[in-house]
Amino acid sequence: MRVPFVKMHGLGNDFVVLDARASAVPALDHTIAARLADRHTGIGCDQLILLEPSAIADFRMRIFNADGGEVEACGNASRAIALLHGAPARVETSGGIIALQPVSGGARVDMGVPRFDWDAIPLAYPMDTLSMPVGWEDLSAPAAVNVGNPHVIFFVADPARVDLARLGPLIERDALFPERVNVNVASVDDGRIALRVWERGAGLTRACGTGACATAVAAIRRKLVASPVTVSLPGGELVIEWDGAGPVLMTGPASESFRGSFEWGDFS
Incomplete structure (x- = not known):
C-alpha cells in the first residue's frame, strides 16, 4: 500500500506529515514511526505527525518523536499543520486542544494555559x-x-x-x-x-x-x-x-x- 506524505518544517525543525483525516492510514506504531524518521534509511524528520478525525475538535494531531515515542505537543508542527490546513482550526492533541490561525508565511497558535504545579x-x-x-x-x-x-x-x-x-x-x-x-x-x-x-x-x-x-x-x-x-x-x-x-x-x-x-x- 502506497501512503502519501508531506515534508514540512518550522525554522528547520522538520516533520513528515501523514494525513488520515479523509483516507485511512494503516495502524501506526512506535517502531514504524522511528523507521520513517530515520535520516539514513527512512524519509527523515525530527517528528512524524499523524492527522486523524476528532470527535471534540476539527481534527486530531498525534506527534511521534524521532525515537518513535509519542508526545503531547509540538509548537513548530502546529504552525506547519496550520499552513497545510489553510484555515483556522481547533486541534485535539494529547496535551489538550490548541487553536491554529494561518498568517502570512506561517501561523499564530494558541498553545493553551501553561501549568506550573x-x-x-x-x-x-x-x-x-x-x-x-x-x-x-x-x-x-x-x-x-x-x-x-x-x-x-x-x-x-x-x-x-x-x-x-x-x-x-x-x-x-x-x-x-x-x-x-x-x-x-x-x-x-x-x-x-x-x-x-x-x-x-x-x-x-x-x-x-x-x-x-x-x-x-x-x-x-x-x-x-x-x-x-x-x-x-x-x-x-x-x-x-x-x-x-x-x-x-x-x-x-x-x-x-x-x-x-x-x-x-x-x-x-
Missing part, C-alpha cells in the same frame, strides 16, 4: 517550579513549565557554551522527571531571548516551539522580559505572548518542503 510538569516530588533547588554540573536552579509537554529552563550567560549534547540526555532521563523532560538553555539580552533546546526523544533540533513558549513564560514569571518577547533559536525567531494568566500565543513561520509517497510494507 510540580505534579503537572510532572516531577517526582514536590518543589518550587519557578526556581528548582536542583542542578547538574554548572546548570542549576531551573524553572519548570508544562505547555502541553514538560520543560525545564536554565538561564545562563551564553547558551552556545553549554555542552547540551552531553548534558541534555542526562537531564532528560533523570529520575526527577518520570515522563522525561525537554531541556532548554537560554540567555536574556535587551529584552530578547536566545535559546537552544535538547528535545525529549529527538535530541538537538534547530528550533522547538514549545521550548520557546516555556522559556518565554519562565522569563516573564521571573520578570526578566515583558510580553511579547522575541525568542531566537538556531533556526530562526518566534514571537511569544503571555499575559501572566491566560494562554500562550506563538507566532512564527512554517514551510512545505516537498511531497511524496512510500510503500507502507517497507517500514512495517
